[in-house]
Amino acid sequence: MTLREDGMITTEPMFADWRTFEALPLTPILEQALELFNENGYHGTTVRQIARRVGVTVPALYYHHESKEAVLVALFELQMRELNDRAEAAAREAGDHVVAQFSNVVEAIVLYMTNRGRHVCLDTELRHVSVDSRSRYAATRKRLELMVIDLVSEGVAVGAFSATNVAETVRALLGMLQSIPRWYQLGGALTPEQVAERYVDIALHTVGYRPAH
Template sequence: MTRPEGAWREYGPLELTPILAAALEAFHEQGFHGTPVRDIARRVGQTVPALYYHHENKEGVFTALVDEATSDLAWRVRQAADEAGDRPERRLVNVVEAIVLHLAHRTRLAALDFELRHVSAESRKRYAARRKEIEVLVGRIVEDGVAEGVFVAKRPAETARALLGMLQSIGRWYHPDGGPLSPDELAERYVDIALMTVGVRERPGAGGSRARTA
């Protein structure tokens, strides 16, 4: 699918089926383990057998939501990186911004990450493969920055994993409706932290990233 430039920064309502929308609400309120299938069916006004016509079981509903979350993040990160050009510092800015915006705008989808321990190894494996793509991309950006002398990270692979772990933790505490920071403000702050982590003191200029607002 061809998307217009800057589409990775734009967020509208989630386009979920009624079953997935009801399940997302239930998982958010009760967690995966605490949500019975009959509760999802009740919320959407269907019987349990009717729900099973669309999804094999509760895990099937859950993994469909995880697939939605990971595919949404993946295309945004790829587009953000491509629009930044070849400079690793600009690519890092855009990729970090894309990840933070996703976590801030899609908080309920992002929170599913913490429920993966309840699903099968096969389901976790599919998720891990998509997540690895982003880890590899961030790792390559950090390695390129070190090779070009714009980053000073001594251990690029570990630095990339540390950055991703820091970003992932946002899903544990950020609430878009009750916090002091908007998604854009949150992204600004985490971009600064990411740049400082790799040894860049000033945000780069044009090349797909926003101008600094602070």
């Protein structure tokens, strides 16, 4: 997944390793919009402010994005596609072992939540976009939820997990993981890797992991 100069996203991965987080190659418009949305909120930010930060005219900004909402939607799409791509890469790396797949996917989600907090915090602005845009975003989020549901269901089927209501358990688990940016700060007492290690353990207990004896 790569971001082009026009703000469109291609399918080429933006990372060499799912555990490694480099600075995203955002276009100047998306980078400055992300900063302003985090500083002032979506409603508190104007297109003119974004253009001024970038150093372009408002018409030049509209050449790349048709509206302020389109800028926000581009950031939403970038966020979920990167998260999904990392989770899928993590699952593939674990091979066919469902417990390892599940653990890797949880680790990938937590590493994303801790390393990309600026992006995840934009979720609070989702209510400001159109119904169509919310539906597309919900579909990309559902892709991650279904992946985890499939993993937990398989784990239950092979006797590795004992969750009695898989769908509800996964929704509760993802809600817990997605709340991490509310309290986590990069450079604080815990590294992203330490947080991920702790939450993998919590996640395994949540799904009723049964170690083989």
